[in-house]
Amino acid sequence: MNTKESAEIKALLQKYQADECTPDERARVEAWLEQLGKTSLTGITPSAEERILNRIRKRVIKGIPSRSAGRRVYVLQYLKVAALLLLVPGGFLLYSKWKQPAPQALQQYSTARGERKVLTLPDSTIVTLNSSSVLTISADFGEKKRIVKLTGEGFFQVKHDASKPFIVSTGNIQTQVLGTQFNVHAYNNESEYKIAVVSGMVSVGEKQAANKVVTIGKVLTRNLMLVYNLKAHQHYIKTADADKLSAWQNGQLYFDEATIPEITSTLSRMYNIDVQLQDKPGRNCKYTIGFNSQPLDKVLRVLSQLTGITYQYTNHKVFIQSQNCH
Incomplete structure (x- = not known):
C-alpha cells in the first residue's frame, strides 16, 4: 500500500471516529468493520491480538463519541483497524482486506431479432439462444447450484453433475435437471411457457411465497412437454416431438x-x-x-x-x- 492510499484510509477512519462521515462513507466503513469483526487479524495469534488492542485502547477509545452509543458495537472492530494502522508495518494487512475483490458480476448474453447464438457455460453446458432472448448466469454459478435466468427461448445441453443441480429460472417457473437436453420457450409477450425434453429427465417447479418452489406436474422425460399459462397459473402436460420443437436451432x-x-x-x-x-x-x-x-x-x-x-x-x-x- 502506498503512502497516498494509507493516508486516504486513515483520513476516512478518522472522519468516522469524529462522526463526520457522509452517509455513503459511514455505510462503507461500517460494512467493512462488520466483516472485519467476524474474523481475527490475519497472521496474529489471539494473545498477541489482545496485547495489541490493550496497547492502543487508551489512545482511541476516548475518541469515540459517547452520544453514538449505537455504534459502540463497532468498538472492538475499530480497535482492530487502529491496530492495523498503527502497528502493522506498511499497513499491508489492512490494505489487503480493504482492497479485496468485489463480488463477481452477473454475466448476461442476448440475441437480437433474426439472430441465434451458441454459448458454452463455465461447466461446459452448451446453450443455444433463439432470437430476442436473454440468458443471465448467476454470480455464484457452479458453487452449490448452477442457476441461469432465461427470457425468450433456449435449448440446453446440460453437462451432468449430480452434486450441482442445473436450474433455469423463467419468471416464477424453475426447471431443474442434473444432465439432459431440453428446450425452454418463455417469451414475456406470450401467454404460455413451454418446457420440452429431448433426453433425460426434467423437474418443473413454481415459485411461491418466501421463495419456496413447489413441483408442478410429473417429472418430464423424452417427448413430454409442460405448458404453463401465465395468467391462470395452470399447467398441463402433453406429448410433443421435442426434436421438432428445438429445430429452430437449424x-x-x-x-x-x-x-x-x-x-x-x-x-x-x-x-x-x-x-x-x-x-x-x-x-x-x-x-x-x-x-x-x-x-x-x-x-x-x-x-x-x-x-x-x-x-x-x-x-x-x-x-x-x-x-x-x-
Missing part, C-alpha cells in the same frame, strides 16, 4: 398447436421484421405446421392457405388479418 420452424399471435410473434423474431396483426376473429385458433428454412414470402403463402389469413408484405413490414378458424 433455422427450421415448427408450430405445435400455436395461435396466430404466437405464429406472427415467432415470424417477427426469426425474420427480423415488424408484424402487425389486426384484431379479427380466428386469432385464438391453433395450428400445427412446420417449415424447413423457407423464405418469409413462402411461409406467409402457406400460412394463408392453411389458416385463411390475408396479408400485405411491404417495406419490411407485414400486415396480417386473421379470419374464422379453418
Whole structure:
C-alpha cells in the first residue's frame, strides 16, 4: 500500500471516529468493520491480538463519541483497524482486506431479432439462444447450484453433475435437471411457457411465497412437454416431438398447436421484421405446421392457405388479418 492510499484510509477512519462521515462513507466503513469483526487479524495469534488492542485502547477509545452509543458495537472492530494502522508495518494487512475483490458480476448474453447464438457455460453446458432472448448466469454459478435466468427461448445441453443441480429460472417457473437436453420457450409477450425434453429427465417447479418452489406436474422425460399459462397459473402436460420443437436451432420452424399471435410473434423474431396483426376473429385458433428454412414470402403463402389469413408484405413490414378458424 502506498503512502497516498494509507493516508486516504486513515483520513476516512478518522472522519468516522469524529462522526463526520457522509452517509455513503459511514455505510462503507461500517460494512467493512462488520466483516472485519467476524474474523481475527490475519497472521496474529489471539494473545498477541489482545496485547495489541490493550496497547492502543487508551489512545482511541476516548475518541469515540459517547452520544453514538449505537455504534459502540463497532468498538472492538475499530480497535482492530487502529491496530492495523498503527502497528502493522506498511499497513499491508489492512490494505489487503480493504482492497479485496468485489463480488463477481452477473454475466448476461442476448440475441437480437433474426439472430441465434451458441454459448458454452463455465461447466461446459452448451446453450443455444433463439432470437430476442436473454440468458443471465448467476454470480455464484457452479458453487452449490448452477442457476441461469432465461427470457425468450433456449435449448440446453446440460453437462451432468449430480452434486450441482442445473436450474433455469423463467419468471416464477424453475426447471431443474442434473444432465439432459431440453428446450425452454418463455417469451414475456406470450401467454404460455413451454418446457420440452429431448433426453433425460426434467423437474418443473413454481415459485411461491418466501421463495419456496413447489413441483408442478410429473417429472418430464423424452417427448413430454409442460405448458404453463401465465395468467391462470395452470399447467398441463402433453406429448410433443421435442426434436421438432428445438429445430429452430437449424433455422427450421415448427408450430405445435400455436395461435396466430404466437405464429406472427415467432415470424417477427426469426425474420427480423415488424408484424402487425389486426384484431379479427380466428386469432385464438391453433395450428400445427412446420417449415424447413423457407423464405418469409413462402411461409406467409402457406400460412394463408392453411389458416385463411390475408396479408400485405411491404417495406419490411407485414400486415396480417386473421379470419374464422379453418
